[in-house]
Amino acid sequence: MKNKVFGYVRVSTKEQNEGRQIKAIQDYCNNTKIEIEERDILVDKQSGKDFNREKYQMLKQMVRTGDIVIIKELDRLGRNKAEIKKEIEWFKTNDIVLRILDIPTTLMDLRQYDSGMAKAMMDMINNVLIEVLGTIAEEERNKIKKRQAEGIEVAKAKGKHLGRPKTEFPSEWEEYYIKWKSEEITATSMMEQLGLKRNTFYRLVKKYEDGK
Template identity: 40%
Template sequence: MMYYGYHRVSTKEQNLDRGVKGIEDFCKQKNYPLQKIFLDKMSGKTFDRPRYTVLKEDVLRPGDTLILYELDRLGRNKKEIIDELRYYEDHDIRIMFLDIPTSTIDLSEESDSMNKLITDTINKVVIEIYAMQAETELQRKEKRQREGIEAKKARGEWDDYGRHRVMTPDEFAKQYKKVEQGKIGSLELMRQLKMKRSTYFKYVSEYKERHCYE
């Protein structure tokens, strides 16, 4: 029997230390001989992650135990989480989530079959609830991101495909009037605004469209 850990963070997060330390501390407390913790810095929207795939397909064997700091570190889609758990159950691989205490209870030595059944049932129900919460949280996050992008687009603060604008159309119009008035040339304005040539002339085109210029 081998003990392995897995932890994942999104690419926007700084590090994996909190989850790693949590798994290590738990194993020390329980005297579990932790072999290795596999780490990914990827979104939880997909299970196609390099280290997770290696762990699942090449490392874990029947009788092994997989430990995660939190259930949503496994994934963010309820159906896919349940499918993964079914895979581990079918392959006789135990999985523990440290944020779900019932999943860490050792039922192998439980003599009372009824207690064992009740605990196992409660554990599965709690896991389903946590999986649903993980999916709901992701959906809310994506909704907020979409609304934020749309709001920025409406204010003219968001350029093509999510790239942040160098400046708003009104700010550019104020600067571009100096070119129209012959005070400076386009090359000098590009230098002052620190714009690339393509970006500058894109803004010029937008400006002329707004002001009905040919």
């Protein structure tokens, strides 16, 4: 049976566009004459804090020995360094080739080496790169969490100081407002998530920002 090729894509929220990652995977396959079907590119729209993701777990059920999994960037796999290394080890143990486009050494076909110095050196290089990039991914996730927490605290402090009546605002208003202002979500998405009509939404925005 011919080995299959899969792609894995992850974006953090439903509003983010996965097209850039899909195109990168498809371009790589076209350039290297690798056949991949669009249906075999699995997409999760979920945080990378852990690996309890529907499509990722589905991918692990689908792959077989000798198959290839292509990911655009290491942090698309996850943002927890220890968990990233654990998952990569799972792929190695099951003899599944993991190709990460921002780690060029993973794109080399090591199956031509049965053993010896060449394979050992490539494994060592990949391990170092994964260690470095995994650390960066984890630090970035921590920064995002810190910024979100600080933003919420600032918003809460501002509301308290100005004596703004909170009952008029949806309970998750501040969290979604911060995401909207940082362009993580659109105004339309925020309205849908909070169940607000357009006029009500912009009235609340003005009231919130004016501190009235």
